Amino acid sequence: MLISSVITAAGLNSRMKKSQIKKGISxxxxxxxxxxxxxxEKTVIETTIDNILLSGVDECIVVLGHYAEDIKKILANITIDDDRVKIVENKHINVGLSYSLLNGLKHSSNDYVLCSAGDQPTISSKTYKNIIDSLFNLKNPENSVSILRREKYGILDSPDGLGMPFIANKNIFLDYLKEEDNNLNPIIRKVFRSGIEFYGVKEDSPIELININQHEDYKFILDNI
Known part of the structure; x- marks a missing residue:
């Protein structure tokens, strides 16, 4: 089974910027x-890409918006050395996560897509592979979503707190993402209510569940990884 991946890396960096200003950090x-x-000695996004590539995906689409030129400079070595990695840019930059994800899915070559955020370097290739394998171990992978758990794991009875990473047939999400400019969780809730089965995958390490939103998160992860 050929699998694409989409990494959203188009955000405004607003929460990190506010915390850096508050602490007097550049x-x-x-x-x-x-x-x-x-x-x-790589960056956050390079590490995220490396871990996803090591999970065995056949294609990796990085979606850019804000800071696109800066990120493309950092990723130049990866895109030259690995033809699985492709960069696409949003037509508009002041958009929600759903817009970036839709753009990535539209550019993906395969039906099944592993979706992740560029600021998830703590998630190991082992966990990404577990997320992929868990989907295809389900009875009906074409109508299921395998996702990193936030509370319970196994077959889920609630979408509370769910986000990326996840893998699913992209057709499940395409219709819900059209005409949307939103965060991801409200869309996941709509998909969940439609009857799609969600399977929560347990993390390999607790630190994989920590999001890098502010400088404190980043520092905590560096001190504990």
Whole structure:
């Protein structure tokens, strides 16, 4: 089964910017912050892309908007060395996450798409692979969503708190994303209410559930990863 991935990386960076200003730290897009590992000095978004590629996807579409030129400079080495990685840009930049996700899905070559955010470097390739494998272990993967859990795991009875990453047949989401300019959770709620089965996948490490929204989140992750 061929699988695409979509990484949304088009945000305004507003919460991180506010926390950086409050702390007197130089303003920088969180996606371009360093994310040092034992054998790597890459940025947040580079690490996210690496982990997704290691999960075995056949295509990786990075959707840009705000800070597009800065991010493209950082990703130049990846796009040159790995033809699975493709960059698309939003026609408009002051848009919600749903617009970016729709743009990525429209450019994907395959029916099944792993959707993630560019600021999720803590999620390991093992967890991404578990999310993918869990979908195809379900009875009806074409009408199901496999998603990183936020509360319960297994077959879910509520969409509360759910977001990315997830994998699904892109046709499940295309109709719900059209004409939308919103965050993702309200759309996930609509999909859930339509009767689509959601399967929550347990994280490999608790730190994978922490979102990088503010500088404090970033610092906590660096101190504990």
């Amino acid at each position: 303003i920088k897009n969180k996606l371009l912050l360093p994310f040092p590992r034992e054998d790597s």
